[in-house]
Amino acid sequence: MPTSPASCPAQPLPGLAPSAGSPGLSAQALHAQLWRASHLSSNAKPCVSSGFAALDAELPGKGWPTHGLSEILQHTAVHLEWRLLAPALRTLLDEPAQYRPLLLINPPLTPNLPGLQASGLPARQLVWIQADSPQQQLWATEQAIKANAAAAVLAWLPRARPEQIRRLQSHAQASSAPVFLLRPLNVQAQSSAAPLRLALRPGRDWCLHLHILKRRGPCHEGEMRLQALPAGLQQLLTPRMLSQPWPPRPALAPRTETTELRHALARPALTPH
Structure with a gap:
């Protein structure tokens, strides 16, 4: 016999606040999960100050998010990620409560240990994972996120497809460590499930120029200038050197047709026609 509606206990609809006195999220917890597109999200999950x-x-x-991806786009000819991320990574690796590694997956250049140590990143906590194919790179990144045992994950994924990034974002929602995807600037027009996307380029005075392409909040207008000198150069560079464009272009003699290249190492130093 069907039960009359009056005899059925009222049940809160999914996603709505429970009635007073019923178990569930508190009003403050629910409020923290709500945000207007015209305001920055309060981000109920912990964040790490960028420095x-x-x-x-x-x-x-107010910082790099955990439980989600941060995608950093830049030209393939420059590598500015360490100058941008070093302050936050120092904080993460310096936590005395537990020893956690920094995972580097598929970096385009061999990590320079003296340079990273000068930036305050101890070599004993760096784990370099070299993956040859895009499938291996994606698999290594996915396993690193799912393990949730690193202080942070940096993955260089130049050929990742939008559906693959969506899968990584799904796993990152359960990770308490920041996950940074480093990708070329030419993928800017592609869709991405990463809740935070940044475009990065070098500027004068050794500054970093940064534009926030996507965030949980209003559109970011213009570019930001961040003073981020490479480690150890603050005491070495004169004011005149600081005012020069970065990276400095050496003065090269014009190449003529009669120029003879006798050594292979001389070829990259000459401007091609």
């Missing part, structure tokens, strides 16, 4: 006050002010949660 740049101006950047923190523009990021939801």
